[in-house]
Amino acid sequence: MADVLLGIVVENLGSFLREELATILGVNELTEKLSRNLTAIRAVLQDAEEKQITSHAVKVWLQNLADAAHVLDDILDECSITSKAHGGNKWINRFHPKKILASRGIGKRMKAVAEKIDVIAAEGQKYELRVGVSEEHQRGDDEWRQTISVITEPKVYGRDTDEEQIVEFLLRHAVDSEELSVYSIVGVGGLGKTTLAQVVFNDERSIIESTIGKNSDLSSLESMQRAVGEILQNKRYLLVLDDVWSEDPEKWDKFKYLLQRRNGKKGASVLVTTRLDIVASIMGTYPAHHLGGLS
Template sequence: MADALLGILIQNLGSFVQEEFATYLGVGELTQSLSRKLTLIRAVLKDAEKKQITNDAVKEWLQQLRDAAYVLDDILDECSITLKAHGDNKRITRFHPMKILARRNIGKRMKEIAKEIDDIAEERMKFGLQVGVMEHQPEDEEWRQTTSFITESIVFGRDKDKEKIVEYLLRHASNSEDLSVYSIVGLGGYGKTTLAQLVYNEESVTTHFDLKIWVCVSDDFSMMKILHSIIESATGQSHNFLTLESMQKKVQEVLQSKKYLLVLDDVWNQEQVKWEKLKHYLKSGNTTKGASILVTTRLDIVASIMGTHPAHHLVGLYDDDIWSLFKQHAFGPDGEEREKQ
């Protein structure tokens, strides 16, 4: 129940960022911070629900989380109602006392609940909760896997995002002697993987790089697993390496003297030491300029740990793009023509 509620809240917060109130009283930044904190909490929720059986402190922590989540849900509902009510009355400007009072009230309540959720997120650390300890079914793991192939026939609203990332890879990162890392950050369902696929398959990107590699990382930031995926993707062959040493040598061999693009999709790892170790393996023996990594993640902390360049934050689609996407899924590629008929 808590997982489902947090999922809805994270989704609603993403939409709220686009609304009028999110730009007032610093609530926009506050909303994004709330979303990040809830995402961090949600990542350890399964472990908490398991540990509450034998740990009363964890049980109390979960109850505090539920209470805070319901309060935040009520605030967001009130925001939607207020926005609709004021939006329907064209005579009420943003400087009208009614709007100013409503903004001030919601802003105050948002700050109060944000502080409470900050404390809850901080408190989770003392319980030693683990990320992704839930027992995934094999079919769930398979469903979460991604590939470099574009699965959507038409992608709406991401042309400018794609252009900006391609621009970085082809120009800014091209002359860098260090390994360049660029992160795409956004809420679940915002199209991070699809955007990475668009960049990966862009003709100019394919021409620019000597080698392209796609690795779906997900919850398990396993060094052996990632290195094995890099080798398999680069060589097109499956290898049976028994040690990390043999894998590292093979990775150095396939990447040596190559300007490569490595996509690490759906990264959740927050342990900097793990990333630094992987980065060392990727850099070893390769002095070619322009080698780059493109990361997709929901978490700003992951981007800050991994990135050598400010992250690219995805926002929700605009109404026109959402409508086009709806018609695409509801009616197929000819949806617009059918609508005109």
């Protein structure tokens, strides 16, 4: 998750400045510039995560960003470890011959990473990434969109194979699992993820006991706990979480813990629909089912 990684790196850059390590090593201005650039890039990451589904170029851009962030974080860790190993005496460290050589090496490495991040930031402008687009989209969806179990399309075309693959997963893999099984349907908007989930939900082969709810919003976990507990306790169920956008693994871990704590019977399953691969990787216990376009 690029957003989590960049958040950690920006926080470490802040500590690097506060502890005066950047000043001692002569990279204070460079560190401040890195922090500004990464903070600006982080603001558009949600849009990039969505666009990478259909754009290989954006996917490569995100990978290059993650690689550079990892290198920078390794440098910051090295600086912190070295400082602690010498007792944190700033003035001895600063003028010690070995420290002078080390500062030059670290300065060169940080400058090289900063140049890479400058290139990445400039390249990102080509993709017209917008700030906070996912939150805006999610708020808009929550205001008007609620998902029901009834199939709203008069006829569903071209998804028979997808339906069979998902139902087969529920019948042959999930049904015998002692652990909660989570299967994700991933695809861009308009491909029919929700309709496919409705079709699977209404397939009489796959449903043992089921529950119906509003559009899932993991941020409202507290308000969901009591209802979820009452409905799902001691049942084999298929719970559909439609149009999930939250990339916060902590929220999902809490919700998953709640489901597991309610002692659902063997075969309890969750079917997730989302536009984001990162959401599927956080939530899924099996490889995601990627929905392609209809020919």
